[in-house]
Amino acid sequence: MGKQKWIVRDMPRRKFLEIGLKGGIAVAAMPALLSRLTSCQTGPLSPGGIDMDKETLGRVIAVALEQGGDFAEVYLENRISRQIVMEESRFKSGLFGISQGGGVRVIAGNSTGYAYTDEIIEEKLIHAARVASYVARNGGSVQPVPLEQASRESFITVERPLKEIADEKRIEVMERANQAALDYDPRIKMALVDYNDEIRGRVIANSEGLYLRDELPQMFFIVQALSEENGRRHLSRERLGMHMGFEMFEQYPPEEVAKRAAREAVAMLGAKEAPAGIMDVVMQNGWGGVLVHEAVGHPLEADNIAKKVGAFTGKLGQKVASDVFTMVDDGTLPNMRGTTNFDDEGTQMQRNVLIEKGVLQGYMTDILSAWQLNMKRTGNGRRESFRHFPIPRMTNTFIERGQDEPADILASTRKGIYVQSLSGGSVNPVTGVFNFTCREAYLIENGKKTQPIRGATLIGTCMDVISNIDAVGNDLDFGPGICGKGQSAEVSAGQPTVRIRGINVGGSRS
Amino acid sequence: MNYTELSADLVKKCLANGADAAEVYLAVNRELSIQVQDGELETIQEASTQGVGFRVFVKGRMGFSHCNDLSAGSLESTLKQAISFARLTTPDEHNVLATDPATTQVEGLYDPSVVDVPMEKKINMVMEVEELAMQDSRVTKSSGSGYGEGETEIYLANSNGLQKHYRSSACSLGVSVVAEKGEQKNTGGEYCSRRFFADLKPPEEIAAEASRKAWELLDPQMVKTQRAAVIFHPDVGRSLLGGVISALNGERVLQGASFLKDSLEKSFASSLLTLIDDGTYPKGMASRPFDGEGTPTARRVLVDRGVLKGFLYNCSVAHRAGTESTGNASRRGYTSLPGIGVHNLFVEPGAYTPEEIISATPRGLLLKGVTGYGIDPVSGNFSGGATGFWIENGQIAFPVKGLTIAGTAQDILNAVDMTGNDVDLMRSFACPTLRVREMQIGGK
Numbered sequence: 001m002g003k004q005k006w007i008v009r010d011m012p013r014r015k016f017l018e019i020g021l022k023g024g025i026a027v028a029a030m031p032a033l034l035s036r037l038t039s040c041q042t043g044p045l046s047p048g049g050i051d052m053d054k055e056t057l058g059r060v061i062a063v064a065l066e067q068g069g070d071f072a073e074v075y076l077e078n079r080i081s082r083q084i085v086m087e088e089s090r091f092k093s094g095l096f097g098i099s100q101g102g103g104v105r106v107i108a109g110n111s112t113g114y115a116y117t118d119e120i121i122e123e124k125l126i127h128a129a130r131v132a133s134y135v136a137r138n139g140g141s142v143q144p145v146p147l148e149q150a151s152r153e154s155f156i157t158v159e160r161p162l163k164e165i166a167d168e169k170r171i172e173v174m175e176r177a178n179q180a181a182l183d184y185d186p187r188i189k190m191a192l193v194d195y196n197d198e199i200r201g202r203v204i205a206n207s208e209g210l211y212l213r214d215e216l217p218q219m220f221f222i223v224q225a226l227s228e229e230n231g232r233r234h235l236s237r238e239r240l241g242m243h244m245g246f247e248m249f250e251q252y253p254p255e256e257v258a259k260r261a262a263r264e265a266v267a268m269l270g271a272k273e274a275p276a277g278i279m280d281v282v283m284q285n286g287w288g289g290v291l292v293h294e295a296v297g298h299p300l301e302a303d304n305i306a307k308k309v310g311a312f313t314g315k316l317g318q319k320v321a322s323d324v325f326t327m328v329d330d331g332t333l334p335n336m337r338g339t340t341n342f343d344d345e346g347t348q349m350q351r352n353v354l355i356e357k358g359v360l361q362g363y364m365t366d367i368l369s370a371w372q373l374n375m376k377r378t379g380n381g382r383r384e385s386f387r388h389f390p391i392p393r394m395t396n397t398f399i400e401r402g403q404d405e406p407a408d409i410l411a412s413t414r415k416g417i418y419v420q421s422l423s424g425g426s427v428n429p430v431t432g433v434f435n436f437t438c439r440e441a442y443l444i445e446n447g448k449k450t451q452p453i454r455g456a457t458l459i460g461t462c463m464d465v466i467s468n469i470d471a472v473g474n475d476l477d478f479g480p481g482i483c484g485k486g487q488s489a490e491v492s493a494g495q496p497t498v499r500i501r502g503i504n505v506g507g508s509r510s
Numbered sequence: 511m512n513y514t515e516l517s518a519d520l521v522k523k524c525l526a527n528g529a530d531a532a533e534v535y536l537a538v539n540r541e542l543s544i545q546v547q548d549g550e551l552e553t554i555q556e557a558s559t560q561g562v563g564f565r566v567f568v569k570g571r572m573g574f575s576h577c578n579d580l581s582a583g584s585l586e587s588t589l590k591q592a593i594s595f596a597r598l599t600t601p602d603e604h605n606v607l608a609t610d611p612a613t614t615q616v617e618g619l620y621d622p623s624v625v626d627v628p629m630e631k632k633i634n635m636v637m638e639v640e641e642l643a644m645q646d647s648r649v650t651k652s653s654g655s656g657y658g659e660g661e662t663e664i665y666l667a668n669s670n671g672l673q674k675h676y677r678s679s680a681c682s683l684g685v686s687v688v689a690e691k692g693e694q695k696n697t698g699g700e701y702c703s704r705r706f707f708a709d710l711k712p713p714e715e716i717a718a719e720a721s722r723k724a725w726e727l728l729d730p731q732m733v734k735t736q737r738a739a740v741i742f743h744p745d746v747g748r749s750l751l752g753g754v755i756s757a758l759n760g761e762r763v764l765q766g767a768s769f770l771k772d773s774l775e776k777s778f779a780s781s782l783l784t785l786i787d788d789g790t791y792p793k794g795m796a797s798r799p800f801d802g803e804g805t806p807t808a809r810r811v812l813v814d815r816g817v818l819k820g821f822l823y824n825c826s827v828a829h830r831a832g833t834e835s836t837g838n839a840s841r842r843g844y845t846s847l848p849g850i851g852v853h854n855l856f857v858e859p860g861a862y863t864p865e866e867i868i869s870a871t872p873r874g875l876l877l878k879g880v881t882g883y884g885i886d887p888v889s890g891n892f893s894g895g896a897t898g899f900w901i902e903n904g905q906i907a908f909p910v911k912g913l914t915i916a917g918t919a920q921d922i923l924n925a926v927d928m929t930g931n932d933v934d935l936m937r938s939f940a941c942p943t944l945r946v947r948e949m950q951i952g953g954k
Contacts, residue, residue, distance in 0.1 A: 109550070274916070507950065
């Protein structure tokens with residue numbers, strides 16, 4: 001709703017991360033890089049009028065710094081998106097969207113000025129530059145460097161570009177998913193299939209002389225299945241999301257996504273009340289990594305560290321987790337949902353080890369927080385669209401592969417909860433207090449998965465959870481999701497099967 | 511440009527290009543946000559934007575497109591996209607547009623003075639609220655303060671001859687701070703949103719509330735896992751009733767994806783619960799003269815003393831259910847199709863002061879913060895993380911953190927046995943203090 005927009009950013013009630021799925025997208029299963037997209041194209045990007053020459057961009061940057069300031073940047077964007085929704089075996093709606101615009105950012109000291117416009121024309125961008133330069137009265141003075149085209153390594157391959165895909169093909173994969181979900185079991189009453197694709201063109205130019213442009217495809221496919229039996233209902237969800245062309249559905253057939261959703265919907269019909277109290281938790285590999293995304297990842301984003309309020313402030317080089325725990329944010333994993341060639345400030349994507357064998361190695365920075373902390377840029381400056389300025393965000397975040405056999409982890413856990421998938425959760429990045437809702441979970445009794453349980457919540461603090469991880473499996477896997485932090489971002493989260501000792505589980509049974 | 515004429519003209523263009531029916535939803539926005547951190551201006555963001563969404567029906571099939579470039583060429587090609595996209599969808603006899611030409615009179619939606627307040631004054635106000643929130647010695651750090659404002663104009667036209675327009679404003683002021691004691695950290699935040707600038711709460715009041723929320727939960731204790739009463743503070747009423755509202759969505763009911771699908775005219779909750787949806791409340795943050803597809807808004811009782819009185823509908827879902835739209839088409843701007851949602855939601859106040867409810871509770875949890883999704887609208891399950899105060903012998907004994915609460919909607923809603931008289935009608939989700947006789951609480 002419209003009023004959301006006026007809620008002040010950074011209020012504690014902001015809701016983080018949505019939802020998820022266990023995507024079953026193994027890095028090991030990635031295809032060889034066949035036709036890498038170049039990240040510095042020379043031809044026109046799109047018909048949307050995003051083509052603006054370097055001289056014009058240079059003039060906008062010069063105006064942005066007229067009042068002073070340490071840094072100025074112009075960001076232009078063009079998005080063409082399609083969404084098709086299928087419910088109750090009917091194609092309910094088709095949405096086609098074009099969104100374009102440009103934003104000008106000025107940084108002066110710790111202050112950021114930002115203004116944007118829907119119209120990518122010099123006059124409007126100059127006006128935005130003047131508005132953004134309001135903060136420059138806070139000092140600083142820098143001479144813009146003449147723009148020069150930069151190049152970046154590419155991590156995205158496309159075999160079947162979205163532009164060449166007929167809409168009938170899109171419809172077809174949805175029908176296949178819908179049918180597969182309904183065919184799975186008579187207790188599946190309805191499937192909801194949500195198909196999304198998007199082509200996003202970007203131009204980034206800044207006062208350091210950087211000039212970059214690229215165009216990336218993105219696909220997101222969601223299947224929900226509603227089961228019902230004896231008045232009990234469960235709505236399950238599975239997602240598939242990559243930066244790639246339509247060949248995604250050849251590698252990951254829509255039927256498989258639908259079957260996974262249907263399996264969960266049926267399995268959870270028999271769920272009983274969850275127990276309450278402090279218990280050992282085994283988390284299955286895959287999207288469960290969203291727990292550390294929330295609990296550890298957000299507190300390691302450098303904006304709160306620069307404000308000196310983050311939970312990990314001043315802990316660099318210290319032992320913060322158990323020896324078996326290594327956590328990585330890697331924006332270079334081929335074609336994954338959190339991958340791009342460079343972030344929305346133009347910094348090359350890279351692999352960042354955040355915690356290695358329990359020792360805190362680094363934070364995730366954008367340009368501003370890297371300056372404030374005197375650290376290097378890590379490629380984590382991301383933004384939802386031209387209507388937002390960049391802030392530190394995660395990309396593909398995961399617990400690194402360990403030594404343990406997943407089966408042994410379960411067998412050696414006498415009593416507890418086995419979490420097969422999580423819905424989503426949130427964290428307070430200052431206190432590190434997190435919460436999660438389980439989507440599919442089971443009791444563990446004598447080292448075996450037994451009764452499915454419904455409505456379990458996991459709560460705790462980030463420091464406790466990473467100290468209490470005592471087993472890490474060798475079965476690293478990932479799932480795609482949407483992360484919210486005042487702005488939304490495409491991410492993936494991953495982990496091998498892990499065991500966390502002593503988490504507070506909220507259930508309705510004593 | 512005259513947007514009223516433009517939107518009517520675009521409807522005609524849709525029909526001329528092959529649509530059998532068409533709706534144009536055009537939005538013009540202006541926004542400003544100011545953030546302050548540690549007495550320094552952190553960010554200023556300002557923009558004016560506009561965009562248009564086209565919803566068309568072609569032989570019963572629906573297509574939708576949107577763009578934010580209002581040049582004639584771009585508008586024309588975008589509306590043609592909606593028409594060509596329509597061929598992908600399944601024909602549906604329930605694809606209908608709004609027909610009611612009336613517009614509800616709603617007072618106090620637009621304050622022309624929001625934009626006129628000088629920037630310096632707004633910045634100083636944000637600085638002040640942060641400074642005031644930091645005055646308590648238990649508060650050690652700031653997570654920042656902020657001011658936001660926006661103005662929106664909506665122009666809606668459709669091929670049933672509807673042509674409507676309204677303008678609204680909003681502004682908000684808030685701050686978030688951290689209280690520390692030894693290794694303990696706790697955050698507290700408060701904000702106030704209003705239609706009119708002059709109605710914003712004074713910075714002193716917002717700051718004091720944020721500061722209090724930060725320190726009041728220091729030195730928490732842990733309680734045993736047990737069943738006990740849970741008193742929901744008005745701040746967390748949404749966590750209890752939000753899922754009920756989602757379960758009243760008429761489309762989810764028709765699809766069988768609602769735990770209330772068979773509850774119409776039945777009692778499903780305590781007789782102390784009466785829920786009202788009001789799109790007409792003067793100066794209400796969620797008030798508007800017509801809904802997301804042009805149907806006039808109204809004040810409507812959804813739940814009367816625990817009895818479910820009606821579901822929420824937009825035009826097409828109402829048509830399918832064989833009833834009339836309830837004026838509950840929601841819209842997240844010009845880029846989205848109309849969904850279903852509420853306007854201002856009020857829970858009728860009860861007989862007791864919050865203090866009386868606490869003193870009538872021998873043992874239990876005064877819930878001030880809850881995490882998680884609240885009641886699941888499909889299954890009716892409830893589970894979340896909880897913070898607040900522990901009550902012993904009718905008195906607040908100590909703060910608690912790291913607890914969980916859980917139950918099912920049926921058990922929880924029927925167990926509401928006391929309601930407070932403390933409803934703040936300026937909230938878009940206005941709920942009094944509510945006591946649930948007994949819930950499962952997870953602790954040590």
